[in-house]
Amino acid sequence: MEPNCTTPSDNYAADISSIRQAQVRIEPFAHKTPVLTSETLNSIAGRKLYFKCECFQKGGAFKFRGACNAIYSLDDDKAAKGVVTHSSGNHAAALALAAKLRGIPAYIVIPKNAPKCKVENVKRYGGQVIWSEPLMQSREDTANKVLQDTGAVLIHPYNDGRIISGQGTISLELLEQASEIDTLIVPISGGGLISGVALAAKAINPAIRILAAEPMGADDAFQSKSNGRITMLSEVNTIADGLQAFLGDLTWPIVRDLVDEVIVVDDKEIIQAMRLCYEILKIAVEPSGAIGLAAVLSDSFQKNPAYSECNHIGIVLSGGNVDLGVLWKSFD
Amino acid sequence: MEPNCTTPSDNYAADISSIRQAQVRIEPFAHKTPVLTSETLNSIAGRKLYFKCECFQKGGAFKFRGACNAIYSLDDDKAAKGVVTHSSGNHAAALALAAKLRGIPAYIVIPKNAPKCKVENVKRYGGQVIWSEPLMQSREDTANKVLQDTGAVLIHPYNDGRIISGQGTISLELLEQASEIDTLIVPISGGGLISGVALAAKAINPAIRILAAEPMGADDAFQSKSNGRITMLSEVNTIADGLQAFLGDLTWPIVRDLVDEVIVVDDKEIIQAMRLCYEILKIAVEPSGAIGLAAVLSDSFQKNPAYSECNHIGIVLSGGNVDLGVLWKSFD
Numbered sequence: 001m002e003p004n005c006t007t008p009s010d011n012y013a014a015d016i017s018s019i020r021q022a023q024v025r026i027e028p029f030a031h032k033t034p035v036l037t038s039e040t041l042n043s044i045a046g047r048k049l050y051f052k053c054e055c056f057q058k059g060g061a062f063k064f065r066g067a068c069n070a071i072y073s074l075d076d077d078k079a080a081k082g083v084v085t086h087s088s089g090n091h092a093a094a095l096a097l098a099a100k101l102r103g104i105p106a107y108i109v110i111p112k113n114a115p116k117c118k119v120e121n122v123k124r125y126g127g128q129v130i131w132s133e134p135l136m137q138s139r140e141d142t143a144n145k146v147l148q149d150t151g152a153v154l155i156h157p158y159n160d161g162r163i164i165s166g167q168g169t170i171s172l173e174l175l176e177q178a179s180e181i182d183t184l185i186v187p188i189s190g191g192g193l194i195s196g197v198a199l200a201a202k203a204i205n206p207a208i209r210i211l212a213a214e215p216m217g218a219d220d221a222f223q224s225k226s227n228g229r230i231t232m233l234s235e236v237n238t239i240a241d242g243l244q245a246f247l248g249d250l251t252w253p254i255v256r257d258l259v260d261e262v263i264v265v266d267d268k269e270i271i272q273a274m275r276l277c278y279e280i281l282k283i284a285v286e287p288s289g290a291i292g293l294a295a296v297l298s299d300s301f302q303k304n305p306a307y308s309e310c311n312h313i314g315i316v317l318s319g320g321n322v323d324l325g326v327l328w329k330s331f332d
Numbered sequence: 333m334e335p336n337c338t339t340p341s342d343n344y345a346a347d348i349s350s351i352r353q354a355q356v357r358i359e360p361f362a363h364k365t366p367v368l369t370s371e372t373l374n375s376i377a378g379r380k381l382y383f384k385c386e387c388f389q390k391g392g393a394f395k396f397r398g399a400c401n402a403i404y405s406l407d408d409d410k411a412a413k414g415v416v417t418h419s420s421g422n423h424a425a426a427l428a429l430a431a432k433l434r435g436i437p438a439y440i441v442i443p444k445n446a447p448k449c450k451v452e453n454v455k456r457y458g459g460q461v462i463w464s465e466p467l468m469q470s471r472e473d474t475a476n477k478v479l480q481d482t483g484a485v486l487i488h489p490y491n492d493g494r495i496i497s498g499q500g501t502i503s504l505e506l507l508e509q510a511s512e513i514d515t516l517i518v519p520i521s522g523g524g525l526i527s528g529v530a531l532a533a534k535a536i537n538p539a540i541r542i543l544a545a546e547p548m549g550a551d552d553a554f555q556s557k558s559n560g561r562i563t564m565l566s567e568v569n570t571i572a573d574g575l576q577a578f579l580g581d582l583t584w585p586i587v588r589d590l591v592d593e594v595i596v597v598d599d600k601e602i603i604q605a606m607r608l609c610y611e612i613l614k615i616a617v618e619p620s621g622a623i624g625l626a627a628v629l630s631d632s633f634q635k636n637p638a639y640s641e642c643n644h645i646g647i648v649l650s651g652g653n654v655d656l657g658v659l660w661k662s663f664d
Binding site (some may be wrong): 031034036037039040053055056058060073117123239271275277278279280281282283284285320324326327328331 | 363366368369371372385387388390391449456571602607609610611612613614615616617626652656658659660662
């Protein structure tokens with residue numbers, strides 16, 4: 001059994017102790033990402049904003065933290081057979097990169113409709129791409145076949161304590177870099193990122209507020225919180241290709257208990273926030289990465305008196321893997 | 333007389349002492365910009381690269397350092413009448429911002445063909461825009477008229493010891509952040525940036541190599557170095573709108589003596605480097621900002637045996653103010 005497979009306190013899949021262990025484990029490999037600030041954006045938002053730039057993480061997204069922690073948690077015998085995942089994006093690239101660092105194979109099941117730049121990232125890091133149909137059933141079936149054929153270990157993109165612990169290291173860094181933060185706004189999809197961030201942040205400062213940012217066209221977390229149970233959607237439709245997964249049975253209890261509210265924004269707000277990231281912060285984020293800024297600028301946040309005391313807001317810019325082909329074509 | 337108007341040693345317009353004074357002067361206002369690294373780009377370049385991200389500086393470019401130093405060098409009486417400059421871009425915005433911080437007027441003469449986003453930056457920071465025709469003669473005439481009308485102080489974009497000293501603070505920071513650097517690659521235009529960077533870096537480490545990166549369509553610095561005297565061009569033509577100025581009488585002696593070589597790259601190489609900045613570093617740079625990376629990847633650098641011992645290369649990503657309208661239109 002891996003060290004992080006023991007059930008942490010509160011029956012959650014991770015806790016501050018597993019997150020601190022993850023920090024030690026990934027420290028030799030992961031970037032400590034910078035925190036950027038902008039007077040212009042502070043002025044637009046009416047608050048002080050602290051941007052945790054996970055787009056600068058290895059592989060271009062926070063996912064490397066969890067993937068690295070998961071892979072370096074494996075004992076040598078298990079690790080030797082490699083790892084498998086089915087993921088459309090950043091987790092896949094991150095897992096390939098972490099596997100490459102440890103010198104083990106990574107089998108990545110990718111749906112045929114995945115963004116080209118994310119597939120290229122997987123290949124760049126030496127991941128073995130195995131194509132599947134877009135639907136989740138096909139992705140899972142293909143991954144299971146690979147598992148049987150290779151004896152590799154499945155590393156789920158978010159529903160895994162080792163992954164949650166790795167993502168939680170963001171809070172350890174960020175609250176050291178900007179200890180005045182009273183609120184964190186974090187993108188939500190499967191819930192691995194926000195679960196880790198919330199567990200660590202609340203352990204350090206129980207008064208800290210944790211807000212999730214979710215696209216309107218994939219608002220399963222918002223609906224799950226409203227319904228008090230995991231709620232799936234029959235279809236999703238958003239520009240934020242990294243935020244289309246649903247909560248898992250390990251992330252749901254953490255989201256249910258520790259996330260104060262899910263703020264839902266539409267694609268137009270996401271694109272506007274993305275534009276501000278490029279034009280003001282000078283950071284090339286992907287749509288999913290900009291959603292935290294979209295949330296803080298939304299009416300749902302700005303006009304809610306409950307948030308009038310949120311003055312120092314940490315925003316996780318989660319990733320920067322986006323196809324900008326149209327931009328480069330314009331220079332031809 | 334302003335403290336920085338005394339002639340520093342070696343008859344240059346600035347020296348390590350004026351640069352250290354500038355650092356103290358601007359420290360309350362300027363960002364200490366992060367240094368990013370990328371294994372992928374290291375592998376492409378065959379060296380370790382250290383990207384000094386001046387696109388994250390206030391105003392979106394390194395220019396704020398010099399502008400802030402110049403404005404806070406003025407005594408109160410002089411400052412009260414405001415400052416003037418004629419600039420197509422980042423210096424203008426930086427001067428407007430620094431003037432706003434000090435609470436004095438900034439009169440900015442801008443040619444009608446300046447990039448829209450740069451004009452918007454000037455306005456955002458409260459600069460008073462005064463339009464001129466594109467040619468330098470019209471810009472200078474208009475600026476002189478403003479000087480007469482207002483009694484304001486002219487702050488030249490680069491040919492000024494206070495500006496050079498401010499830009500030199502980049503070296504103080506960078507060599508503290510990455511002391512292993514043996515080579516610096518810096519964009520060259522009027523020479524204010526590279527003069528400051530070279531003066532400070534050579535004072536800290538005389539063995540450090542200073543390379544300039546210049547666009548082929550505006551290679552006056554390359555020609556000046558070849559000819560041993562300031563050489564102007566009858567026309568310039570490059571996508572790097574921030575690199576179209578010519579050396580001045582204060583920057584030329586420093587460039588002549590301290591810059592080891594000018595590496596010339598074409599626009600295609602600049603765009604390719606810009607693309608790598610967006611796709612790999614996740615940084616939204618302007619063409620001028622990417623030219624240092626273009627230089628290190630160019631044949632002129634890669635195939636020159638003189639550079640085989642340049643293993644730790646600091647690259648100044650000088651700015652990020654670029655119109656990306658085509659990108660946002662694609663989301664409509």
